[in-house]
Amino acid sequence: MRQSLQHPGSAPVPLPRGGRDKFLDMVRAGAILAVITQHWAMPVLAYSDGRLATGNALVTPGWWIVTWLSQVMPLVFFAGGAANLISLRRAPxxxxxxxxxxxxxxxxVLPLLAVWLVVPDLLRGFGIPEQPLQVAGAIAAQLLWFLSIYLVTVLVTPLMVAAHRRWGLAVPAVLTGLAVLVDLARFNDLGLxxxxxxIFVWLAVHQFGFHYVEGRLGTIGRRGALGLSAAGFGITALMVAFGPYPASMIGMPGAPVSNxxxxxxxxxxxxxxxxxxxLAAKPAMNAFAARPAVAAALNWIGPRFMSVYLWHMPALVVVSGITVFGLSYRTPDPGTLLxxxxxxxxxxxxxxxxxxLLRVFGRFETKAPGGTVTAGTGQLTAAALLGSAGLLGLAAHGFTTPLGGGVLDGPLPWAGAIGLAFLLGGRDLRLRERTTTS
Structure with a gap:
């Protein structure tokens, strides 16, 4: 393992035998479970006359407070930052x-593309109306935004690690300051x-993960962690109370502003x-993770995080299609006994x-990609950027081609970009001059 330059008074978090940080495993597992539970529980659905009506249970008055804990994307990027630094230190x-x-x-992502490039046309063949298909195609693709941003985050991780080791907390502070400036411009109607x-927000949070691995977050005591938590939630509350920010930490239907x-x-x-x-609960979380059943669950979900994330919304589409469309089920009013x-x-x-779905498609993630990787850094950079663009395009446009649209209006170009990105991430594709001997 390469030696890392440390800040005065900081040291890497020591890893237990086996090289796994159980606290990070618990954070990641808890975050993905929170994501899928929220996404499955919050839809309010009804179907009538060829149209699927969609709502959000969290618009119920007072339920916005739930999102302060259930919006766990910050924890995903935090844990991702820590995991990226740990794996980078180990890499040759x-x-x-x-x-x-x-x-x-x-x-x-490749099996998800293979399925959803054909599913809409198959469902059309069974007479499924277009509007529910549009909703399903959007739902299956919309969460790819995370992977798009995360690919960029991975790409710049070596640079951000170098910045972390040189400037420490100044890096997330500067990124947060830039995010404030962007918000000021945004709320003054300066376009997109x-x-x-x-980039700025998620990189700042990702940087916190470095401070867990190589910094004081990894050794902070319970009192200090609770003080940190109070400061974070307190600032959030003040910005909601006196700023232009909505109270909900997720986007709400019809809301003029989204966090x-x-x-x-x-x-x-x-x-x-x-x-x-x-961090205040870290000792209890580590003790819980040491239980045999919990350890087994963490070992199972660990290699399948991305597959769980990618396929949990298609699972919702299947359940909704059978119950709401097929059986005319209507979601009861949120908060009622029913x-x-x-x-x-x-x-x-x-x-x-x-x-x-995981039994069928989870194997793609648990098995390492085959073939020898010979691509250079420039080609890998192009692969990450092209893959990010393809994923973002799919997240924005969905898997279902709009009525009257052509090939270029649908998911094929974006899916092709992702496939090409995967190829670029493998063998060196540069044309080499051939020499012959007589």
Missing amino acids: STRDWLAARVRRLLLP IGYANA MSPPSVLLVSLAVGQIGLL WLVLTPLWVAAAALVLTG
């Missing part, structure tokens, strides 16, 4: 690390500039609050479908 070279990360992230915070799309600087302070809360009784059954049904 930066090129080897980048090649492994790019291909590992893109490979599980708000989406720059998809998530594009991300606002509020998510940085929310991240501080959430991270501090979990909703409280039926929602666990709904979530259990989606979990059952997801389990089946």
Whole structure:
């Protein structure tokens, strides 16, 4: 392992035998479970006369407070930052690390593309109306935004690690300051500039993960962690109370402003609050992770994080298609006794479908991509950027071609970009001059 330059008074978090940080494993597992549970529980659905009506249970008055804990994307980027630094330190070279990360992230997407490029036309053949198909295609693709941004984050990780080791906390502080400036421009109606915070906000949170591995976050005591959490949630509350930010940490239907799309600087302070809360609970979380059943569950989900993320919304589409479209089921009013009784059954049904999907498609993630990687750093950079663009295009446009649209209006160009990115992440594709001997 390469030696790392440390800040005065900081040291890497010592890893237990086997090289796994159980706290990070618990954070990642808890975050993905929170994501899928929220996505499965919050839809309010009804079907009538060829149209699927969609709503969000979290618009119920007062339920916005749930999102302060259930919006766990900050924790995903925090844990990702820590995991990226740990794996980079172990890698033989930066090129080897980048090649492994790019291909590992893109490979599980390929079966999702293969399925969803044909599913809409198959369903049309069975007489499914167009509007529900559009909703299903959008739902299956919309969460690819995360992987798009995360690929860029992975690409710049070596640079951000070097910045971390030189400037420490000044790096997330500067990124947060830039996010504030972007928000100011956004709230003054300066076009699409708000989406720059998809980089500044998430890179700032990702940087916190470095400070867990090589910094004081990894050794902070319970009192300090609780103080950090109080500061993070307190700043978030003040910005909601006196600023232009909505109280919900996820986008709400019909809301004029979203903290998530594009991300606002509020998510940085929310991240501080959430991270501090979990660090305060770290001893208890480590003890819980040591239980044999929990350890087995963590070992199972660990190699399948991306597959669980990619396929949990298609699982919701399957359950919704059978119950809402096929059986005319209507979601009860959120918060009612009937909703409280039926929602666990709904979530259990989606979990059952997801389990089946993972048995078929999870193997793509658990098996390392085959072939020798010979691509250079420049080609790997192009692969990451092309893959990110393809994923973002799919997230924005969905898998279903609009009525009257051509090939270029549908998902094929974006899917092709992702496939090409995966190829670029493998063998060196540069044309080499051939020499012959007489």
